[in-house]
Amino acid sequence: MTAGGVLLIGYGNPGRGDDGLGPALARRIEARALPGVTVEIDYQVTVDHALLIAGFGTVVFADAAVDAAGPFYFRKLDGGVLPDLGSHSVTPEAALALAGLLFGAAPQGFVLGLGGASFGAMAEGLSPTAADNLDRAEGFLLGWLCDRSLVGADGRLPA
Amino acid sequence: MTEPRLIEISPVTRVEGHGKVTIHLDRDNRVAEARLHIVEFRGFERFIRGRLLWEVPVIVQRLCGICPVSHHLAAAKAMDQIMGVDVLPPTAEKMRRLMHYGQVMQSHVLHFFHLSAPDLLFGFGAPAERRNIFEVIRQNPELGRRAVLMRQFGQEIxxxxxxxxxxxxxxxxxxxxxxLPIATRDRLLARVGEMEAWAMDALALARTYTLDHADLIRDFASFPSSHLSIVRKEDGALDLYHGAMRAIDATGAAIFDGLDYRDYHKVLVEDVRSWSYMKFPFIADLGPDDGWYRVGPLSRMNTASFIDTPLAGAAHRELRAVTGGAPNNATLTTHWARMIEVVHCVEKIAELLHDPDLQGTDLVAKGDRRAEGIGVIEAPRGNLIHHYRVDENDQVTFCNLIVSTTHNNEGMNRAVKDVAVRYLSGQDRITEGMLNHVEVAIRAYDPCLSCATHALGQMPLQVELFDATGALIDRAQRGA
Known part of the structure; x- marks a missing residue:
């Protein structure tokens, strides 16, 4: 399958404090209406995302992270790993693998983990730390998306 | 003779939630006790207090990213009561039903194809590296593709x-x-025939598995219990959206029937136990020891007098015939029941899409304001109760939720104990395959522990093994 464009999936539960970091970032990027960038917001990544991501050349999964050493991290996903599935959600690696197995797609995948500090309570809104990390991650992602030396016209990273 | 041990499975894979299973072995390596612990605490009922009633059907979807529609609809039904509305305009009720059938269908499809299929196709004791959806897809890519496309159809609805x-x-x-705009209706109608054919194929798969493994299924986590659901008030038919409460005992005799679900609190009591944050509901008249019950697809097959759609109706009769019409208490038959409900949902979706009421314009009813509302539906995993009180400022002052996984708390614990005793007792060595048997029993209930306990993030469920002195001697820890 030949596909282009960048898909940003921001996921998490805004009703659980900093778990809403992924959707918060996605909403900011969506508001900018960047050409070639499609934004999807969900509670979590599920198997049906395989069909969606199969239509793109590059997929960025943005999620809150409990293990971020700094404000955020960004890493390329290893397409060679076939992880087990959770019951109701899947890892970004699994979604990519399913897209390949089921629909013959091979998008490049990246994870943008945004450091959160408050996950323990049912609460809306981000902690001050998370809000700051969101600003930083947004700046990074905007640069990454707009850097034409990184993202080609087809939405894929150069080899 | 060896030292008594305790096993802890951590986490149970392909199960949503944060909890753990502990298995205590005695000095002869026999299972002395096995429990499913929930280690998170409830917070949503407090979180929702002070919210405006109009917000509630939207906010409650944050309870669970898996079945937000179930919470949306149960809360809306409760708020209907507060608005003094007992009967919705036909367009409103049918649109809600369409939404609900789409949700149940896509939830069941995911569970069967992606979560349970590896166990059913390769065996509970198959090597872990083989027992996953990727191996299923390698062997039968069409199966995995259909699951994703059926789920997408449900999401589109x-x-x-x-x-x-x-x-x-x-x-x-x-x-x-x-x-529902005509164009959307036509787009969905164009695909519903294919969905029905695929649903029937899935039903055949589940039915064949169940009948071909009758000995295993008869003995695996199979135990008598009561069953509870709502059924259609007029005739006892399966009704996932609305009805009266019916509870039957293990012989099929009615414990109560035709109960207005707004009286649920008169018949159900929520028990608390020191070792779990998740409550244990029971039928008040029977007490905590005898009053526990199960909910979900298999329970609905047992409580429903019949199913009013032709394909699912025939399948229901066949399932009931396995036990001669008596309640089926074999946990693994839940997979067959789940696929019958998928067929039922697709049939209902087709029926509704042909109904011109979906294009009606009378969307909202009004009534005399009340201070209290209770909404109940049959969610994919079973009965779901939302109960609210609202003050004169339209703010929520009280909330009580009983979710499917909470209803099934005792049943899941019994299933864990049953399987642990059968497959782990007397064994010198606990293998990963043996532990998976415990997980298979839990997965059959498709528990959504994030919903029951309001946990967050990745919520692993663990299984640990302890000796009689309380020392942890083994732990099954998988990637969360």
Whole structure:
């Protein structure tokens, strides 16, 4: 399958404090209406995302992270790993693998983990730390998306 | 003779939630006790206090990213009561039903194809590296592709009726805020025939598995219990959206029937136990020891007098015939029941899509304001109760939720104990395959522990092994 464009999936539960970091970032990027960038917001990544991501050349999964050493991290996903599935959600690696197995797609995948500090309570809104990390991650992602030396016209990273 | 041990499975894979299973072995390596612990605490009922009643059907979707539609609809039904509305306009009720059938269908499909199929196709004791969906897809790619496309169909219905896939706003107190445009109807109708054919194939797969493994299924986590659901008030038919409460005992005799679900609190009591944050509901008249019950697809097959759609109706009769019409208490038959409900949902979706009421414009009813509302539906995993009180400022002052996984708390614990005793007792060595048997029993209930306990993030469920002195001697820890 030949596909282009960048898909940003921001996921998490805004009703659980900093778990809403992924959707918060996605909403900011969506508001900018960047050409070639499609934004999807969900509670979590599920198997049906395989069909969606199969239509793109590059997929960025943005999620809150409990293990971020700094404000955020960004890493390329290893397409060679076939992880087990959770019951109701899947890892970004699994979604990519399913897209390949089921629909013959091979998008490049990246994870943008945004450091959160408050996950323990049912609460809306981000902690001050998370809000700051969101600003930083947004700046990074905007640069990454707009850097034409990184993202080609087809939405894929150069080899 | 060896030292008594305790096993802890951590986490149970392909199960959503944060909890753990502990298995205590005695000095002869026999299972002395096995429990499913929930280690998170409830917080949503407090979180919702002070919210305006109009917000509630939207906010409650944050309870669970898996079945937000179930919470959306149960809360909306409760708010209908507060608005004094007992009967919705036909367009509103049918749009809500369409939303619900889409949700149940896509939830069941995911569970069967992606979560249970590896166990069913390769065996519970198969090597872990083989027992996963990727291996299923390698052997039968069409199976995996259909599951994704059927799920997408369900999501499309949810989007068409609720407005969007997550945080839908379709159901509002007293009705619905949209109807179904003709173009959307036609787009869905164009695919419904294919969905029905695929649903029937899935049903055949589940049925064949169940009948071909009758000995295993008869003995695996099979134990007598009561069953509870709502059924259609007029005739006892399966009704996933609305009805009266019916509870039957293990012989099929009615414990109560035709009960207005607004009286649920008169018949159900929620027990608390020191070792779990999740409550244990039971039928008050029978007490905590005898009053526990199960809910979910298999329970609905047992409580429903019949199913009013032809294909699912025939399948229901066949399932009931396995036990001569008596309640089926074999946990693994739940997979067959789940696929019968998928067929039922697709049949109902087709029926509704042909109904011109979906294009009606009378969307909201009004009534005399009340201070209290209770909404009950049959969610994919079973009965779901939302109960609210609202003050004169329209703010929520009280909330009580009983979710399917909480209803099934005792049943899941019994299943864990049954399987642990059968497969782990007397063994010198606990293998990963043996532990998976415990997980298979839990997975059959498709528990959504994030919903029951309001945990967050990745919520692993663990299984640990302890000796009689309380020392942890083994732990099954998988990637979360």
């Amino acid at each position: 949810i989007e068409a009726t609720a407005g969007k896939k997550i945080h839908g706003t379709g159901a509002i107190p007293g009705g619905i805020n949209r109807n």
